[in-house]
Amino acid sequence: MQWYKQAQAAEQVGDWDTAISLVSARAECFSADYSAHDNHLWHMDLLVRAERFDQLTELAVSDVHACRRLNRALYERGMETELRNRAGDGDRGALYHLVRWLHGAGRPQEACRAVELLAPEDEYAHHILAGLRTPTSEAR
Structure with a gap:
């Protein structure tokens, strides 16, 4: 488990190349080996922390x-344009x-328009909109 300690140390100091290299070598999506699967999730998190969105975008084509x-x-970074493009x-x-x-940014009409434009028949998107319109959320 020396690699694990090295990866953690690299992560703590922001040495993303080392951390990503060590973790990705032991990562496997949907592996029967829970450690390999956990390493895969760690690898995804490291890519985000390193802001390697291009790599994540490439992986996202085939990796849920x-x-x-x-x-x-x-979403967490408020990257609306990128979310809109992906949507x-x-x-x-x-x-x-x-x-x-969009709703959290005080733009609920734009949230509705996005659904109507991008996925008007998506029931879950409409469910999200309905949940955002509850009396509790409007009173805030």
Whole structure:
């Protein structure tokens, strides 16, 4: 487990190349080996912390964890344009984050327009909008 301690130390000092290299070598998506799967999730998190969105975007084409982590990172950083682009390309997770972000930014009409424009028949997107319109949220 020497590699693990080295990866943690590299992560703590922001040596992303070393940390990513050590962790990705032992990472496997949907592995039966829970350690390999945990390392995969750690790898995705390291890519976000290193702000390697291009790498995550490439991985997100075929890796659900990369896709989810990328969309969450874009949401957390308020990267509206990137979320909108991903949603426009058919990424429903990006759409859901975009809707929440727009509503949280005080732009609920834009959130509604995004759903109507990008996925008018997506029931879950409408469910999110309905949940954001509750009397409790309007009273805040």
